[in-house]
Structure formats: C-alpha cells, structure tokens
Amino acid sequence: MLCVNRCLHAVDLSFNELPPTLAADVADDCVLPLCRALALSTTLLSLRYAHAGLSVTAGVQLGHALAFNSALTELDLSYNQVGDAGCSTIASALAVNSTLRRLSLAANGIGAIGASALCQRLHAHAAAAVAVGTAVRSTRAGPALSLIHISEPTRRTP
Numbered sequence: 001m002l003c004v005n006r007c008l009h010a011v012d013l014s015f016n017e018l019p020p021t022l023a024a025d026v027a028d029d030c031v032l033p034l035c036r037a038l039a040l041s042t043t044l045l046s047l048r049y050a051h052a053g054l055s056v057t058a059g060v061q062l063g064h065a066l067a068f069n070s071a072l073t074e075l076d077l078s079y080n081q082v083g084d085a086g087c088s089t090i091a092s093a094l095a096v097n098s099t100l101r102r103l104s105l106a107a108n109g110i111g112a113i114g115a116s117a118l119c120q121r122l123h124a125h126a127a128a129a130v131a132v133g134t135a136v137r138s139t140r141a142g143p144a145l146s147l148i149h150i151s152e153p154t155r156r157t158p
Contacts, residue, residue: 010046012080014076017053035061039068046074050104059086059108067093078106087114091121106109 013034018027033052038047054062066072077091082090087110095101105114106148 012048014050035065038065048076054080065091074102084114086118091117
C-alpha cells in the first residue's frame with residue numbers, strides 16, 4: 001500500500017513497540033513489509049520509528065531499504081537498538097541515497113564502529129562534518145544531510 005500511495009507523505013510509528021514476549025526474529029519479520037514498501041516509495045518524505053524496540057536486524061533491513069528509496073528526507077530511528085551494524089548499513093545507504101536530510105539515531109547503542117562508518121560516509125561526500133553538541137552537522141552546500149543525531153542519552157548518577 002505504501003509503495004503505491006501517492007498522497008501519504010509522513011508516517012509516525014513511534015512508540016509502537018512489539019510485546020517483549022514476541023521472539024526477536026518474529027519482531028524483525030514484522031519490519032520487512034515496511035522495508036519493502038519504503039524501498040519502492042516515491043512520495044513518503046518522513047518516517048518516524050522512534051521508541052519502537054527495533055533491533056540490529058531491523059536497523060540493517062531499514063538501511064538496505066534506504067539505499068533504494070528516492071524520496072525520504074527525514075528518518076527518526078531514535079531510542080531503538082540498531083547498534084553498530086544497523087548504523088553502518090544506514091551509512092552505506094547514504095552512498096546512493098541523495099534525498100535524506102535529517103537522520104536521528106540517538107540512543108541506539110551505537111559505538112565507535114557505527115559512528116566511524118557514518119563519519120567516513122560523510123567524509124566520502126566531501127562534507128565538512130563538525131561536531132556540534134550532540135549532533136554532527138554537514139556544512140556542504142547542496143544535497144546533503146543537514147543533521148545527524150547519534151548521541152547516547154546522558155545518564156544520571158544517584
């Protein structure tokens with residue numbers, strides 16, 4: 001439905017976490033139809049999928065779909081668990097995706113490997129990436145990511 005819809009421009013699936021009793025592989029399979037549709041969609045501009053319990057496998061699947069998408073400008077996957085592998089796959093997708101402008105991967109268990117993959121992709125696009133607080137901003141003129149949010153939440157100490 002999403003891949004043939006010409007009117008839907010934004011989808012917010014945030015806080016639609018699957019029950020923890022559901023096996024991880026079943027939960028990941030639930031993301032597959034969305035990924036297939038996202039890969040083919042030419043009208044969806046914004047996908048918000050924050051706080052949804054997405055796993056590393058789901059992050060990888062979404063990254064693969066992003067490589068084929070030609071319309072999405074905003075992707076919010078914050079507060080999930082896409083990890084380094086999901087972040088790295090999303091970074092690889094940016095080599096061919098020229099429409100994404102805003103990407104939020106905050107609080108996703110992303111370590112040095114995932115962050116490095118993302119920074120290397122920005123560098124490969126000759127973007128001047130400058131750390132600004134908890135975000136990385138691209139100062140390259142023209143089509144480029146304008147904001148990438150990959151910070152981990154600040155933990156309070158008792």
